[in-house]
Structures are given as C-alpha cells and as structure tokens.
Amino acid sequence: MTDTEVVVVGGGSTGCGVARDLAMRGLDVTLVEKGNLTHGTTGRMHGLLHSGGRYAVSDQSSARECIAENRVLREIAGHCVEMTGGQFVQLEGDPDEYFEEKLAGCRECGIPAEVLTGQQARAEEPYLTDDVKRSIRVPDGAVDPFRLCVANAASAERHGARIETHAEVVDVLADGDDVFGVQVRHDSGPGKREHARTGERERITAEYVVNATGAWAGQIGELAGVDVAVRPSKGAMVVMNCRQVDTVVNRCRPKGDADIVVPHETTAILGTTDVEVEDPEDYSEERWEVDLMIDELSALVPILREARTVRSFWGVRPLYEPPGTGTRDPTDITRDYFLLDHAERDDLSGFASIVGGKFTTYRLMAEEIADHVCAELGVSASCRTADEPLPGSEDFTVLREYMDEFGLRSPVGRRSVQRLGSRADEVLSTDGPNPVLCDCEAVTRAEVRDAIDQSGTDLNAVRIRTRASMGNCQGGLCCHRMAAELHPEYGEPQARAALDELFEERWKGERHALWGEQLSQAALTYALHATTMNRDRDPADGASVEYAAFDAGGADGD
Amino acid sequence: MAIEDDVAVVGGGIAGMTAALAAAREGATVRVISHKDSTLRSASGLVDVLGYPPRSGGSSGDSDASESPAGDAGPLADPFEAIPDLPEDHPYTAVGLEGVRAALSLFDEAVDGYRGGHTDRNALVPTHGGTVKPTARYPASVAPGLASDPRETLLVGFETVTDFDAPLAADHLRAAGVPFEVRGVTVRFPGAFRADARVTRLADALDADERLEAGDDPSGVSTSLPARGALAAVVKPRLGDAERVGFPAVLGRHETPSIRADLEAELGAAVFEVPTGPPSLPGMRLEGALRGACRDAGVRFTTGDPVAGYETGADGEIAALRVERNGAAIPFHAESVVLATGGLVGKGVDSDRESVREPVFDCHVPHPADRYEWFDDDAFGDHAFARFGVATDGDLRPLDARGDPEHANLRAAGGVLGGYDFAAEKSGAGVSLATGRAAGRAAARQVSDS
Ligand SMILES: Cc1cc2nc3c(=O)[nH]c(=O)nc-3n(C[C@H](O)[C@H](O)[C@H](O)COP(=O)(O)OP(=O)(O)OC[C@H]3O[C@@H](n4cnc5c(N)ncnc54)[C@H](O)[C@@H]3O)c2cc1C
Numbered sequence A: 001m002t003d004t005e006v007v008v009v010g011g012g013s014t015g016c017g018v019a020r021d022l023a024m025r026g027l028d029v030t031l032v033e034k035g036n037l038t039h040g041t042t043g044r045m046h047g048l049l050h051s052g053g054r055y056a057v058s059d060q061s062s063a064r065e066c067i068a069e070n071r072v073l074r075e076i077a078g079h080c081v082e083m084t085g086g087q088f089v090q091l092e093g094d095p096d097e098y099f100e101e102k103l104a105g106c107r108e109c110g111i112p113a114e115v116l117t118g119q120q121a122r123a124e125e126p127y128l129t130d131d132v133k134r135s136i137r138v139p140d141g142a143v144d145p146f147r148l149c150v151a152n153a154a155s156a157e158r159h160g161a162r163i164e165t166h167a168e169v170v171d172v173l174a175d176g177d178d179v180f181g182v183q184v185r186h187d188s189g190p191g192k193r194e195h196a197r198t199g200e201r202e203r204i205t206a207e208y209v210v211n212a213t214g215a216w217a218g219q220i221g222e223l224a225g226v227d228v229a230v231r232p233s234k235g236a237m238v239v240m241n242c243r244q245v246d247t248v249v250n251r252c253r254p255k256g257d258a259d260i261v262v263p264h265e266t267t268a269i270l271g272t273t274d275v276e277v278e279d280p281e282d283y284s285e286e287r288w289e290v291d292l293m294i295d296e297l298s299a300l301v302p303i304l305r306e307a308r309t310v311r312s313f314w315g316v317r318p319l320y321e322p323p324g325t326g327t328r329d330p331t332d333i334t335r336d337y338f339l340l341d342h343a344e345r346d347d348l349s350g351f352a353s354i355v356g357g358k359f360t361t362y363r364l365m366a367e368e369i370a371d372h373v374c375a376e377l378g379v380s381a382s383c384r385t386a387d388e389p390l391p392g393s394e395d396f397t398v399l400r401e402y403m404d405e406f407g408l409r410s411p412v413g414r415r416s417v418q419r420l421g422s423r424a425d426e427v428l429s430t431d432g433p434n435p436v437l438c439d440c441e442a443v444t445r446a447e448v449r450d451a452i453d454q455s456g457t458d459l460n461a462v463r464i465r466t467r468a469s470m471g472n473c474q475g476g477l478c479c480h481r482m483a484a485e486l487h488p489e490y491g492e493p494q495a496r497a498a499l500d501e502l503f504e505e506r507w508k509g510e511r512h513a514l515w516g517e518q519l520s521q522a523a524l525t526y527a528l529h530a531t532t533m534n535r536d537r538d539p540a541d542g543a544s545v546e547y548a549a550f551d552a553g554g555a556d557g558d
Numbered sequence B: 001m002a003i004e005d006d007v008a009v010v011g012g013g014i015a016g017m018t019a020a021l022a023a024a025r026e027g028a029t030v031r032v033i034s035h036k037d038s039t040l041r042s043a044s045g046l047v048d049v050l051g052y053p054p055r056s057g058g059s060s061g062d063s064d065a066s067e068s069p070a071g072d073a074g075p076l077a078d079p080f081e082a083i084p085d086l087p088e089d090h091p092y093t094a095v096g097l098e099g100v101r102a103a104l105s106l107f108d109e110a111v112d113g114y115r116g117g118h119t120d121r122n123a124l125v126p127t128h129g130g131t132v133k134p135t136a137r138y139p140a141s142v143a144p145g146l147a148s149d150p151r152e153t154l155l156v157g158f159e160t161v162t163d164f165d166a167p168l169a170a171d172h173l174r175a176a177g178v179p180f181e182v183r184g185v186t187v188r189f190p191g192a193f194r195a196d197a198r199v200t201r202l203a204d205a206l207d208a209d210e211r212l213e214a215g216d217d218p219s220g221v222s223t224s225l226p227a228r229g230a231l232a233a234v235v236k237p238r239l240g241d242a243e244r245v246g247f248p249a250v251l252g253r254h255e256t257p258s259i260r261a262d263l264e265a266e267l268g269a270a271v272f273e274v275p276t277g278p279p280s281l282p283g284m285r286l287e288g289a290l291r292g293a294c295r296d297a298g299v300r301f302t303t304g305d306p307v308a309g310y311e312t313g314a315d316g317e318i319a320a321l322r323v324e325r326n327g328a329a330i331p332f333h334a335e336s337v338v339l340a341t342g343g344l345v346g347k348g349v350d351s352d353r354e355s356v357r358e359p360v361f362d363c364h365v366p367h368p369a370d371r372y373e374w375f376d377d378d379a380f381g382d383h384a385f386a387r388f389g390v391a392t393d394g395d396l397r398p399l400d401a402r403g404d405p406e407h408a409n410l411r412a413a414g415g416v417l418g419g420y421d422f423a424a425e426k427s428g429a430g431v432s433l434a435t436g437r438a439a440g441r442a443a444a445r446q447v448s449d450s
C-alpha cells in the first residue's frame, strides 16, 4: 500500500490543475509545493488570458488551444477572469504585411478578430497614442493567477486531495527503474505554514509521481536521474499605480520586448522581456529592463512615461525544447508544452514531467497529463474540469446582485464580491465589525481571516488570496494590520516573523519603482515602520534595553 | 499693493513654523506660505532628538556608506552626549549642541502640553507596533505610558481601530523586556459607528462627549450615555490590577486633557495614549499648538497654494516668491527666505528616474547618479534616499554643486535638509526644531543687519 496514489510536485497552475483533475476523477492525490501556491512562475506572470492572437502568426496550434481554453475559463473561472477585450495596435510605420498576417492568422484559428480604424481604436482606449494607424480587436482578457490557482487547489481538496505547501521535494524515491514516491522537507508542519515551528521530513510513497515544477523541472529530473532540459527565460513586468488602459493593448509587430500592457485589478502591468537565465531562482533584476518597459510602451500609451509605477517583478518561463533542437534565441523557442513520459524516454517508470506551455492552457495540459496517469494506473474516468466551475465561480451572477448586503460601503463590497465570487456569503458574513484592513485594495478583516484559515502564518499566501498589500502603498499602511490578525491564534513571535517576511517581500518589488511619487510613498512607509513603530530597532529582536537608564516620567506627576 | 515681509518661510510644518516663530521673536515681520498638510498629520507627534547614533555615516552623495549599521547597539539614554560626535554633514553639526538645546527651550516654552524637559534622558515610549522607541519630548497624554515606569498596564484596543492590536502589542512589549506587567484587550468602541469610521470621528465624539447608543437596558429600552462615560464603562470591568490604561491615540482633537481626566476619574487609573497614525491626532494637536504660538507672535499664514518659483534681484538674492494661485503667479516679496518644504514625504524633495531635485529653488541635492544606488536591498537597510536633501553651510544656506551658497538670503530647515536619516536615528522633529530655530533667527538677523 502506498501513502497516496499520485504525488504531484509543484503548486503552480499546472500542478494545481493536475491535482484537481485527478482528484475529480477519483484518484487519491497529494500535491507538494516548496513555497506557497503560485510561488513559482504562476505568481510572476503577466495576467493575460490569451485570446491566441499573440500566437496567430508564429504558432497556430498554440493559438487554437488558447482560444478554446479562453472560452472554457470564462465559464469555469468567472471570478478569476475579467473579459477586458484587447487590441493589436499598428502604429504609423509598423509593417502592414504583419498586420495582414495577424488578421488572417486570427481568422484561421477561429479567434474573433475585427479591424478598428485609428479613431475607433482610440475611442475604445483613449490613452492610445495619436500615431495609431489601425488595430485588430480580439477577445483577450485579464486573469488572476493567484485566485485561479488557489481555487484549483481548493477544488482538489474538496475532492479529497492533500495539498502541502512549504514542502520541498528533496529526493525522488526510486527502486531501480521504478519511481515510488518522494522525500519532502516541510518548513513547518506537515499542515499549514506556521512560523517558528520546526518542520519534519516525510516520505510519501505513491504509484505515480508527476513533475510539474515548471522552470525547476530539470532539478527534480536530476533527483530522479533523468535529463529534463528546461531553458528558463526571465521576463520583467512593471506594475503601474492605476489602470491607464482598460483593455489589453498589444503592439502589432513581429516580436519584441515591451510590447504589451495588461489591465489587472486596480493596476496596469507592462511587459516584458525574454532573456535566458541559468538558475530559475537566482538571476539579476536590472534597471534597463524597467526603463525599457516604460520607454517602449509609452510609444503606444504616452501617459505611461510620466505615470507612477509601484513595483516591478520578474518571472521565469519554463521553456522546453526537445533534445537536439538547439534554438539560439529564447524568443524563438516554442511556447508549446511537452509531456515527458520517462518510462518511454528514459526507462524509468512511474514518473512523468510536464514542461513548457502557458498559464492560459493550464487546464488542457492538466487534462493531458491526467489522461496519461489514468492510463498508466489503469483507471478509466474522464475529465470533468472543463465543465465544472471552480469554487468561487458557482452561481456567480446571482450573487453579484446581493453584494450590498454585507454592511460594507459599496466600493468595498463590490471589490470583495468580485474577488470572492460565490464564496462571498460564506466569507463576509461575520459577527463582529468588519473594518477594511487594506485601503488601497479594499480588503476587509473577514477576507484576511478567511485566507489565514487557509494558509496559516504565511502572509504572502494571504496576500495572493486577497490582494491585501498589493496596492499603491505596497503594504506600508496594512502589513502590520494583516499580521495582527494572526494573533492570538498564533503567538506574537510568529506574527512578528510573518510581518517581517511580508514587509521584505513587498520591498523586493517596490525597490524597482523608487522615484517620484513612489519614492515619497516608500519614504513614508519607511518612516512609519522605523520611526513611529521602531521596527528597525525592535528590542524584542535585538539586545536587551536597560529601561532604568531612561526617563520614567515627569516630576510633575503626569 | 505688493505683499512685503521681512522673512518669508516656505512650508508650514514643524520646521517652517519654528523658523517663523524664531524670526518673529527677533522682531521681523514673518509670513509662512504653505501648500498642503504637513508631515505632522502622519507623524506620531513625538519630538525625537537622537535615539541611535547614525550608521557608520556616509553622506547621500557617497555610496559606500553601506557598512554595517550601528549594529545592535541599544537606544541612546542621553541624546545630547552624542551630538558633538556627529558627522560633518549632519544638520545638528551646523547648529551645534547649544543650538539643539536652545531650540528645545523655545519649544518647551511655546508649546503647552509636552513633557520630557525635566531631564536630558530620552524616554522610551511604547509604540503601536508593540516596540518601544526613544524620544526626547512627548505629549502629556503619552507621559503616563513610558516604558521605564514600572506600573502595571492595561492596553485597550478597539475592534475597528486596526493599527493598534492591544493584546498583540502587550505580548510584544513583554518580548521587548519591559519592566512592568502588561495585558491587552480588544473592545468595541461604544456607540453605533460604522466599521470604517475614521479615528478622527471617534475623537470628535470624545471631544464633544456626544451621547452614544449604549445598547438596550434590561427593560428593552435603548439607552444612551455620554461618550467618555460609556468608554470608561466598557473598560472598567477589564481593569484588574492595572494602574494605567493605554488607548490608541484617539482621545480627542482639542479636549484631550479633560477627556483623560474624565476617564481617569471613572477608571481610577492613569490614562495614556499610544501614538498612532496616519492620521495622527497627536501630530495634528502639535500642529495646532505651533500655529497658535506663531499667530501669537504675529506670524501671518498663506495656505493652500504652492510656491512655484521666485524672482531674483540684481545681486542674485531672492527678491520675491511666486505663489501659484488659480493659474496666476502672485509675487510675495521678502528680504530673507527660509525653505522648509519637508523631505520626500512633504514633497520638498522630488525625483524622477534620472535625478533628485529640490523643486522650488532648484537647489542642488547630492545623490548617486544611478537610482539603483538610492536604496538598500533590505527594507530597513542603509538607504541613501533617507538622507536625500540639500547640503548647507554652517549658516544653513543651501549649497550648489560647487559648494557655494545658492542665494545669500536663502536658508533651509527640517526635512528638506540632507545628511541625516531621521527614521533610523530617530531625530526627525528634533532636527526640524533645531534647524528651524537657527534658520529663522539667522534670516531675521540678516534683515535687521541690512
Ligand atoms: C514573464 C512571464 C509572463 C507570462 N505571462 C503569461 C501570460 O500573460 N499568460 C499566460 O497564459 N502565460 C504567461 N506566462 C507563462 C505562465 O506563467 C507559465 O507557463 C505558467 O505559470 C507555468 O506554470 P507551472 O505550474 O508549470 O510552473 P510554476 O508556476 O513555476 O510552478 C512550479 C512550482 O514548482 C515548485 N517547485 C520547484 N521545485 C520544487 C521542489 N523541489 N519541491 C516542491 N516544489 C517545487 C515551485 O516553487 C513552483 O511553485 C508568462 C511567463 C512569464 C515568465
């Protein structure tokens, strides 16, 4: 008897999608992720729900998959998707032939595409430059990768799966040529993350192991003694303070860096670059990348030049190409995905890797690998993930109408219900008062507590579930409020450690936006935390203080 | 008719108002021109002088200042002892130890309701984050809470005042080794306030002692109680043996002494505030007190519009300031000018992707050329940006890139000065007071000399 039927390694969109799919087919699944969910590339992507338009010329099979999955996700993940629509914009001087190819490509792939005149394009997107010649309208959208991933994991759990975050695979267990499980190291636990609790090691045996570690797939492959040649390629994204655009704006040019702006919640995100890196976790984040985004994309949307950015972040694409392809330029490596059956490829049974691909098609990738695993294990059950809505997206439209019921001011209520979807009722109905903790993103105490229930003391996991601390102030005004919600369920030292961790994480991205308004914002945050709270010299962290040496109060008895 | 003053002060924060007060006391006619709210709206209302020695100390123009911070050295018990050893470019060096002391005397005399002047020692004030921090002057409402006072303490938080979690702060203070027993409780603020009522709304209710819904009495009739009594009634059953009770800083905008007195009478324990903000009620009270002192000294205020430029005379001195109002530039003439527009927070220092500047007079602001050297990779690391501001000569005149005064009759004070990281060393209001006084006095004397 094994501990579980299938171990899925990696809690990104692919891993969570595979776990949900297999669990819905009745298999006993354990997912292990070394960070929080979306710790990898999934938490560091651009947020574009592809229409397929971007691949309509270069990679039509991907384009077809994208438009199909785009339609599926609108149905099953309504609370994670915003159908903004998008445009491929041709500026004066951009090649006509490419525009025509793009249009033809979209039509060949079944992507609804409509040509807009320059004037129509600007009517739709008023901040576009005057230099717009014309554009192609496509059904691009915005997707929240955090919410979608968490919903997949929640659905998997509802179907009996075990989801372990902060559980790193440190060894793949093999008996000769058969993989029979993994060895994991828990940060704390097993169970929910808890700062200051020492973790255990655990052997999890299984009939099948799925390597869904994206850009890290080579490392897991190595633990199993097989070669998985992922070529990680980094991309930079710059987050703006507000939605300068309400639709996805793509530059209609063959290929290039910094050619797309995606509206996302309260922000717009500029992207991106494509530079191959050695290590998916250790690469440089550079000034030129930030400057390039702003300089290039302000040709498309001029107000971006003077607009405020709140942070930048980088993600690493898990690009893969079959051995021997040898593509030089990473931008030319296919965006397609590959299922590597190590039994067939390396004579190692019970083990498969899934690499490449993109977020938009995660469900399809998951379906393919789940089919494969079921075939290997002799299970006959069919995939239902395209039909069953995710938790939060059930009866969503009905709920939207009740959103004023939670005693919240309407802008707050609206944002909360958009995030929570059909879970709003369950989360927002509380006994006590429900104040807003994060003003920038309108996140209330009830949402933060709900997220803590799911993820323990990991405030970054709370952040991705709620968006708290992701707005203009980058957590300066709310990090400590979020940490306070951990107490008294968790101890003060744990709340302190969790706060420090979140604060550093926020700083990591905000550093890249330090000029103008955001530098003033950062100076305010620094003052609030260092001066008002004295968190930089917290005596609880450092040397003991000789209290008797200080003023104990005035002689006047006050 | 042209507007004509001896001294014009640009910026109405703690530095600008101190400069104005000092200049007025020298007999000058003084006008403060201030655009928006000052940083006191966000700051705690404490007056720090020097809580920790500065880090190994580089100026903002010098990027290898990143050696280890002052380490785990504890807070300075005596801030004055350390002042003579500060680096050359620290603003305290320009005014000297005596300048700092004189400014505190001016403050103590001009502003009612502050404590700490009876000793040179720093006080350790409990913060809303549960740490303690060293400061030199503190509002009377904060005084009973000092961490070196051994009385048993109850901290009271409110469900909807989210910046202060009293039970967590109490546990944190214990971890910080404070020499007293401390407990925290969270209660509901009496009355039917919305969950997102601002702290200023709660303060108003206490100021006016508004009658608040106190729920239903046993016979089902709803009762109302005056706010102060209602609050005391909520806290009283939780008091235990505590001899003092700390609240987040919501105890009124104007009536803080009587609110505290009423609560103390009901509770039979001392009542204090733990500074919170933004918005910071203690900061607003301090702003009001300074403004009152300035008005009493005859200072005039022009608020709501920015100084957008200036005119120079034949000698290169500033002859007039241009205040932008409804799209027009109105000249304000003055013999001598004090720049007190604040730092990055007050908008006295501005930047873009390429450079850092002082926007009103375009004074030189030393800074590394590459913006990736403006910050440290740790959130609480040694940030060059924290020391951004103008460099001055010993007379507080901003210096240009060559080291010469930008204008003979322009001085700078407070947050707009460079060379110190007030957040790390805990010296913000102290530097504003000391340099404000010195700049204001020098400006007035320059007028009377000419
Ligand atoms: C810059 C950029 C922009 C992008 N934009 C888009 C877009 O707009 N739209 C779109 O559709 N796609 C986009 N993509 C592609 C998309 O983000 C990825 O294809 C997708 O998120 C990959 O998901 P994944 O689950 O395969 O990998 P990941 O999300 O990386 O998941 C792998 C997980 O494995 C975990 N792991 C690694 N090692 C171990 C171990 N030893 N033990 C346990 N766990 C481990 C990692 O922590 C990680 O969480 C973008 C990619 C990049 C880089």
Ligand SMILES: Cc1cc2nc3c(=O)[nH]c(=O)nc-3n(C[C@H](O)[C@H](O)[C@H](O)COP(=O)(O)OP(=O)(O)OC[C@H]3O[C@@H](n4cnc5c(N)ncnc54)[C@H](O)[C@@H]3O)c2cc1C
Residues within 6 Å of the ligand: A523, A524, A527, A528, A531, A532, B010, B011, B012, B013, B014, B015, B016, B017, B033, B034, B035, B036, B037, B038, B039, B040, B042, B043, B044, B045, B046, B047, B048, B049, B305, B306, B307, B308, B340, B341, B342, B343, B345, B346, B347, B348, B360, B413, B414, B415, B416, B422, B426, B427, B428, B429, B430, B432
């Ligand atoms: C969150 C926070 C907490 C703090 N806590 C403490 C503390 O506990 N103890 C302590 O000692 N210090 C503290 N400080 C630091 C202290 O508050 C500041 O150092 C001090 O307030 C700076 O005062 P200032 O007068 O120089 O500038 P500011 O208060 O910033 O005032 C500048 C004024 O100039 C005006 N202005 C700017 N440009 C123009 C223009 N062009 N025309 C006209 N007016 C203009 C602004 O509108 C503003 O009113 C804190 C600061 C912050 C941000």
